[in-house]
Amino acid sequence: MFNPSRDQVREFFIETWRKHRASEVLTPLESMALDWLVEHPEYHGDLEDPAAMTKDYSVEQGRTNPFLHLSMHLAIAEQLSIDHPPGIRAAYQRLTARSDAHHAAHEIMECLGQVVWEAQRLGKPLDSDTYIDLIRQRADR
Template identity: 50%
Template sequence: MFNPSQADVRRFFCGAFAKQQTGQPMEAIETLAAQWIAEHPEYHPALGDVDKAVADVGQPGDGSRENPFLHLSMHLSISEQCSIDQPPGIRQAVELLTARRGDLHKAHHEVMECLGQMIMESQRAGRPPDGQAYIQAVRQRATKD
């Protein structure tokens, strides 16, 4: 299993952004990353300087802004979960939420909240992530006003 470091993740996203900006050929995962990067122009400055991005690994933030690398990683994770329907039922739940919101990007942001909650609860309780609770949380968002 591939286990990239924080620096590897930052290099990956910066590299995908650079390839997108210069029209270079990309691997499929880079193309998907570039699509999510395009949805977040506010992250372009952070993605434009790989040396600074890598140098900032492990530096405490001031809490006033979100981590663009974590945010984009979550978009990729959700996209991958949906592509392989793992945990089973996530694809349908995200599709329902997307239809309800009328926008995949907005739906992803809501799914991120559910994913983050599941991870936090798993870590707090010292148990494996509860995929069914995650899917149920996404479905609840898809069925309420």
């Protein structure tokens, strides 16, 4: 999934959860996503809600968009698997040395959110150097 639509992202996570619950075979990407779905039981209701495909998860509602959150987890997992940007895996390992893997992923997620927001605000590509620098700063605290 290189540039999926909002509906494709939602359908992917909903279908992955459905297949898991039905004990069906998952693709490798679905298996990776399932790890994060299991880590977030607070989203299981959304994954089983038929209205989730069209539901608005705005900041004003005071609720995290489960599909955005899970997508960021999946993106970070993929980055870690290939160590890109270079050094992310080592920084992640330093983060996990002082907390658990889930918390470490959330630390990286904060950095990813910041550089994505900056890129959108400035209308520029994501700055990988800033991204890895932010992660390293958190890892070195």
